[in-house]
Every structure is written in C-alpha cells, then in structure tokens.
Amino acid sequence: MSFLRDTLNTQTTDQELVNQYKREGDVRVLGELFQRYMDLIYAVCMKYLKEPAEAQDTVMDIFEELVNKLRKHEVSNFKGWLYTVAKNYCLMALRSKKQIPLTQMPEFMQLAENPHLENAVEKELNLNRLSKCIEGLSPDQKYTVQLFYLEEKSYKEIAGITQTEWNKVRSLVQNARRNLKICMDKNGLSDE
Amino acid sequence: MDYPTNSPENTKMEEEKNNIKYSAEYIRKYLYGQLSDQAMQALEKAALEDPFLADAIEGIEESRKHAVSFESGVADLRTKLKERISQKKRKSGILFQLSKWPVAASFMVVIGLAVFMVTYVNKKQKVSQTAPLSDSSSVTLNKSSQENSVEDSVKRDEPVIASVKSRDIRKNIAARKDSTSSVKANESQSDKKTGNYLAADSSGFFSDTIHNAEKFETLARRDVTPPVAASAKQGFYEERNPGMVSNPTETPSGNNIIRGHVINDQGKPVPYAKVNIRGSNKHVFTDTAGFFKLYMKDPRLAALVFVQPAGYESASVELIPDSNITHTIQLHSSATDADLKTLPDEKISPFVTGWDAFYHFIDSNKKINTKDSLMKGEEVVSFTLYSDGKLSPIRIEESLSAAHDKEILRLILLAPALKLQEKKRIRCVLHIQFK
Incomplete structure (x- = not known):
C-alpha cells in the first residue's frame, strides 16, 4: 500500500474514495483511503502524545472517528480535514490528561492546494510591500528570512552560516514569516 | 522572491510534488540529512505552508528518541488496520442499517406512547365526569399520587369519607386492575349499589373496603366513587x-x-x-x-x-x-x-407522631375473613417512614398467614399518616395482635 504514495494515485483520488465510502459505507474503502495518510497521522500523533504505543492507539481511534464522521460530514479536502480531525483528537486527549501543550498558534491553513493567482501588477505591488515589511523585521529574523527565501538555503545551511542551532533557525523563519504576514495584512495584502 | 505562478497545471504539479515529498519516508531522509540542501529547503518551505507536514516532521523527529522506531510503529499500524477492516467487513452493512433502526424504533415508541396517552386520557375524561379518581395502588406505599391523595384526605380536617360498595361490585372491581373500570361498574350496576355514598367536600376521596377484604385481589384499593344519591338499601x-x-x-x-x-x-x-x-x-x-x-x-x-x-x-x-x-x-x-396497645407517641419515638391514631386504626379495623381467622398470634411488619410521610415497601417480619399479611398491608395503606419530624427517615416495626 505504501507504494501508492510514490506514484501518483492513478487508481482513485482521495475525493473519489470519499464519495465511494459515503455511498457504500464499506470500511474497506475507508481503510484504503486512510492508509494513504496513516504514517503521517501517526507522526502527528507522535508529536503530540510523544509515546509510540499511545500514538498507535490514537491512530486507530481516529480511524473509528472517521467511520462515523465521514458519513455525516461533507468533506472536499480529505487530507486537510483528516489532519484537523487527528490534531483535535490528540489535543482533546492531552487536555483530558491535563497536559495542555504550548498554545498552538492558529496557523493559517495554507495547503498547497490553495494557491493564489496573481497577475503581474499585483505581484509587483506585493513585492514592494514585502521588502518594506522585511526591513521591519528584527535583524536575526531578517537575515534568516533572506537566507531562506532569497538564497533558498535550508535550515541546516543557515545554521552553519549563522552559527545558530537548527531549531532556532526554524523558529526564526517561522516567526519571521508570521510577522511578515501580519505586516502585509496590515497593508491590506497577504503574503502567499 | 520566489512566487509560484499558479496556473492550474502548475498547481496540480505542486500538489503532486508535495504529495511525494510528504511521505514519511521522505521526511525521514530529510531528518537524517540524506537530502540535498535544495531539497531540504524546499521541504522546509513547504512545511511552513502546511501545518500537517510540519507536525509530521516533528512527530518523526520525536520518534527518533524512542526505542520503537517509526517504521515498526507504522508496520504495526498496518497490521492493526487490516484486522480492523476485516472485522468490520461483516458489520459495516449492518451498522449502516442499524443507524436507521434507532430512528424507526424511537418513532415507534413515540407512537406507542401517543396511543397509550390517548387511551389513558380518554379513561381519565370519563372518570372526571363523575369524580376525581385515584388509581388502585399496590403494596409499595411510595407510589406518589396515591399516597398524596390518601394522606391529603386523611390529614385534612374534614370528614373522611368512604364509599361503600356491595360485595358484587367489589368482586367485579377487584377483578379489574384499574379504577376507571370500577367507575363503569358503579355506573352500570346501580341496583346493586349500597346506599350512602359519601363524598368529601373537596377532592380527597377515600375508599374503605375493610369489610370485604376477602374480595380483594390487590392489596389496597382506593376507588373513588361519586357522590350518588344512593340507590341501594x-x-x-x-x-x-x-x-x-x-x-x-x-x-x-x-x-x-x-x-x-x-x-x-x-x-x-x-x-x-x-x-x-x-x-x-x-x-x-x-x-x-x-x-x-x-x-x-x-x-x-x-x-x-x-x-x-x-x-x-x-x-x-x-x-x-x-x-x-x-x-x-x-x-x-x-x-x-x-390489651390494646395505646402507645403514646413518645414511646415509639420522639420523631414520629400520629402513631396513636395509626395504631388504633389498624387495630380496630383488622379483620380476617378467611379460614385463617382462627390463627392467633402476632403479625409483625416493618417499614421505613420517610420525612414526607411516605412509607417504604412493607416487609413482613413475622407472618401468621398470607391473609393476615394482606390484611395488615391493606390497613397500613389506609391508616392515617404518620408524621416524621426532624429526621429524614426512620425504621418502624409494627406488632399486631390477632386473637
């Protein structure tokens, strides 16, 4: 089943499987769909629960949730929806164990499936605004962002260049990105 | 700055690329430094866009800290999922159908209730034409409405009134379970009715059927009969x-x-x-x-x-x-x-009042009309008295005979209420002498 990941799904798209499951209610269909993302879901559960055994149980629990939820809800983007279900389930489990994780920043759900179409003029405007916003960043963030986006260096490389830890680089980039977004939104535009 | 020009074809390519990159295997490579810098950067950029990917990366990272490797965890999961699917294979169709069953079932229940209500209401209407009724009760005294109506009528400072029926009517009534039919019996058998129906001034009605104990099937019946200008003797x-x-x-x-x-x-x-x-x-x-x-x-x-x-x-x-x-x-x-035990209330318990009347009532009205009446001795029962005057189901501690049991239970139901003060409940034991 994992081979499917490497090749494009020539057989059926996610959406087709979703529709089939809603029609027929056959858990095998759901199982096949779930398997496409099971390891990533397991990884997500590992992130929150931090224990392999627990994470495995949770993955199976999430599957059970899907059995019912997918029947009831309209789902157009299965992957994104699945992620949300899984994450919420993990957070609920953590909350009941009274281990509230660090408050999750409400990330914009920017999936690659949602691109922005921009014409040339708009892009030009955006670029201008963006450079201004970058100027507004702190030096660390600014430098890191430039390395990451402009010079397309990986975190690892940037860590080497700036003599900072990999994790720190990552969080710098993430924070910078957030700040840029806020800055761009203030000016009436969002940075995609 | 690299902004993708997202035409539809490009979008699909992006998605596919991302899908490929998103595999756990690929992430593992990333974490182990087996990707090129460019590939790494691309993944990182994608992770910034996609929280799912970001969490997955962190999760696999976390997995590296454990003895159980990520891969073996995934392998276990695949096995579990296969089991789960094959189990449910049989049930899935049923589950789907079953989900509709609760709807149908609850529908039926609602209809059933509605039918029941309608018939019950009809009966009630018939009754209310004549007089308010209390339903026949069973031994468990804490059937609420019953108790209330009896105790209310007893406590009220009005004449306690009983309706008296002929033996024939009693027989008919006892044979039927609900009081509504007794009303019908009353109405239909006017010639058999004994005279002197007695009515309370207000809604409390009290039926005393002591004389015809042997006719009873239920242990205590409270039938309310309308005040009728009695037609009987x-x-x-x-x-x-x-x-x-x-x-x-x-x-x-x-x-x-x-x-x-x-x-x-x-x-x-x-x-x-x-x-x-x-x-x-x-x-x-x-x-x-x-x-x-x-x-x-x-x-x-x-x-x-x-x-x-x-x-x-x-x-x-x-x-x-x-x-x-x-x-x-x-x-x-x-x-x-x-020999009658006139027990002042204090002797029983400082908390219980009305014992005197209660006891007198039972003692003066006890009567066994079956052959068991020859049996002499003491019948002992016990019950719990609650603060609202209600009694728990009565327990027979010592029984002379079934008829005695029935008689005592019947009398207790009809007897004037005991009052409990200051406590929530108290256990009472009653000794009745039969001579």
Whole structure:
C-alpha cells in the first residue's frame, strides 16, 4: 500500500474514495483511503502524545472517528480535514490528561492546494510591500528570512552560516514569516 | 522572491510534488540529512505552508528518541488496520442499517406512547365526569399520587369519607386492575349499589373496603366513587349515646346529610373512629377532629349510627339527616381494652407522631375473613417512614398467614399518616395482635 504514495494515485483520488465510502459505507474503502495518510497521522500523533504505543492507539481511534464522521460530514479536502480531525483528537486527549501543550498558534491553513493567482501588477505591488515589511523585521529574523527565501538555503545551511542551532533557525523563519504576514495584512495584502 | 505562478497545471504539479515529498519516508531522509540542501529547503518551505507536514516532521523527529522506531510503529499500524477492516467487513452493512433502526424504533415508541396517552386520557375524561379518581395502588406505599391523595384526605380536617360498595361490585372491581373500570361498574350496576355514598367536600376521596377484604385481589384499593344519591338499601340507623342523647324528633330539613362529631369522655375529639350504619356494610371514619358525614338516601329516615372506635365502648345513636345539625356523640373509654396497645407517641419515638391514631386504626379495623381467622398470634411488619410521610415497601417480619399479611398491608395503606419530624427517615416495626 505504501507504494501508492510514490506514484501518483492513478487508481482513485482521495475525493473519489470519499464519495465511494459515503455511498457504500464499506470500511474497506475507508481503510484504503486512510492508509494513504496513516504514517503521517501517526507522526502527528507522535508529536503530540510523544509515546509510540499511545500514538498507535490514537491512530486507530481516529480511524473509528472517521467511520462515523465521514458519513455525516461533507468533506472536499480529505487530507486537510483528516489532519484537523487527528490534531483535535490528540489535543482533546492531552487536555483530558491535563497536559495542555504550548498554545498552538492558529496557523493559517495554507495547503498547497490553495494557491493564489496573481497577475503581474499585483505581484509587483506585493513585492514592494514585502521588502518594506522585511526591513521591519528584527535583524536575526531578517537575515534568516533572506537566507531562506532569497538564497533558498535550508535550515541546516543557515545554521552553519549563522552559527545558530537548527531549531532556532526554524523558529526564526517561522516567526519571521508570521510577522511578515501580519505586516502585509496590515497593508491590506497577504503574503502567499 | 520566489512566487509560484499558479496556473492550474502548475498547481496540480505542486500538489503532486508535495504529495511525494510528504511521505514519511521522505521526511525521514530529510531528518537524517540524506537530502540535498535544495531539497531540504524546499521541504522546509513547504512545511511552513502546511501545518500537517510540519507536525509530521516533528512527530518523526520525536520518534527518533524512542526505542520503537517509526517504521515498526507504522508496520504495526498496518497490521492493526487490516484486522480492523476485516472485522468490520461483516458489520459495516449492518451498522449502516442499524443507524436507521434507532430512528424507526424511537418513532415507534413515540407512537406507542401517543396511543397509550390517548387511551389513558380518554379513561381519565370519563372518570372526571363523575369524580376525581385515584388509581388502585399496590403494596409499595411510595407510589406518589396515591399516597398524596390518601394522606391529603386523611390529614385534612374534614370528614373522611368512604364509599361503600356491595360485595358484587367489589368482586367485579377487584377483578379489574384499574379504577376507571370500577367507575363503569358503579355506573352500570346501580341496583346493586349500597346506599350512602359519601363524598368529601373537596377532592380527597377515600375508599374503605375493610369489610370485604376477602374480595380483594390487590392489596389496597382506593376507588373513588361519586357522590350518588344512593340507590341501594338503607337501614334505619340509631345512635345511642350514654352520655348525651340526640334528639330523634328533629324535623328533617330535606337534606340528606348526617353530620356527627365524636368525642370521648373528656370532651376530646376521637379521630379515626369507625362510624357504622346499622344494617349496612358502609362505614366512614371520623377525621382528625372527630367529625364525620353521612349521606342518606331517604332524608326522612333516621339512621342508626354505630360508633366503634378502638379503646372505647361502642355507641349507637339514631339520627335523622339534617344538614344544619351536627350531632355530638360522646364515648366512654372501654375498660376491657387494656390489651390494646395505646402507645403514646413518645414511646415509639420522639420523631414520629400520629402513631396513636395509626395504631388504633389498624387495630380496630383488622379483620380476617378467611379460614385463617382462627390463627392467633402476632403479625409483625416493618417499614421505613420517610420525612414526607411516605412509607417504604412493607416487609413482613413475622407472618401468621398470607391473609393476615394482606390484611395488615391493606390497613397500613389506609391508616392515617404518620408524621416524621426532624429526621429524614426512620425504621418502624409494627406488632399486631390477632386473637
């Protein structure tokens, strides 16, 4: 089943499987769909629960949730929806164990499936605004962002260049990105 | 800055690329530094866009800290999922259908309830045309509405009134489970009705069926019968009073009521005394103030009223119905009833009041009409009295016979209420002597 990941799904798209499951209610269909993302879901559960055994149980629990939820809800983007279900389930489990994780920043759900179409003029405007916003960043963030986006260096490389830890680089980039977004939104535009 | 020009084809390519990159295997490579810098950067950029990917990366990272490798965890999961799917294979179709069943089932329940309600309401309507009814009760005393109506009627300072039925009617009624049919029986068998139906002033009705204990199937029945200008036989009634004599030559007022007030030799009212009409099985009980009311079919006839409370000599007086007069009947204590346990309340318990009346009631009205009546001894029962006056189901501690049990249970249900003060509940034991 994992081979499917490497090749494009020539057989059926996610959406087709979703529709089939809603029609027929056959858990095998759901199982096949779930398997496409099971390891990533397991990884997500590992992130929150931090224990392999627990994470495995949770993955199976999430599957059970899907059995019912997918029947009831309209789902157009299965992957994104699945992620949300899984994450919420993990957070609920953590909350009941009274281990509230660090408050999750409400990330914009920017999936690659949602691109922005921009014409040339708009892009030009955006670029201008963006450079201004970058100027507004702190030096660390600014430098890191430039390395990451402009010079397309990986975190690892940037860590080497700036003599900072990999994790720190990552969080710098993430924070910078957030700040840029806020800055761009203030000016009436969002940075995609 | 690298902004993708997202035409539809590019989008699809992006998605596919991302999908490929998103594999856990690929992430593992990333984490182990097996990707090129460019590839790494691309993944990182994608992770910034996609929280799912970001979390997955962190999760696999986390997994590296554990003895159980990420891959083996995934392999276990695949096995588990396969098992799960094959289990559910059989059930899935059923589950789908089952989900509709609860809807259908609850629908049926609703319909069933509606039908039940309609029939019940119809019955109630019929009843309410005549009089408010209380349903037949069972032994468990804490059936609420029953208790309330009985206790209410008992506690109220009004004549406690009983309806008396003929044996035939009783038989019919006892055979049926609900009081509504008893109403029908009453209505249909007017010629068999005994006279003197007695009605309370307000809604409390109380039916005393002591005389026909043997006819009962249910242990306690409270049937409320409407005040009917009784069509059955009435005898002459006399009330003889050693102390005071009522005036038998009173001119009848055209009304059907005999009112009486029973007092003892100290002038105190005698509650819960049985007031009989000679020649009839009917009787009533005096209320807590000693008053009673009798309805007479023929107002011109005098009634021989027989008062027979426990602990007193019985008295009888002839009375003529006159609503303007309340006849006072004075009783003298019986010297021979010392064996009756007149237990002042304090002896039982400082918390329970009304024990006196309760006990008197039971003791004066107990009657076994079956062959078991020859059995002598003590019947012991126990129950829990609650603060609202309700009793728990009664437990038979010592039984003389089934008939005795039934009789005691019946009497307890009909007896005046006990009051509990200061405590939530108290355990009571009752000893009844049968001689």
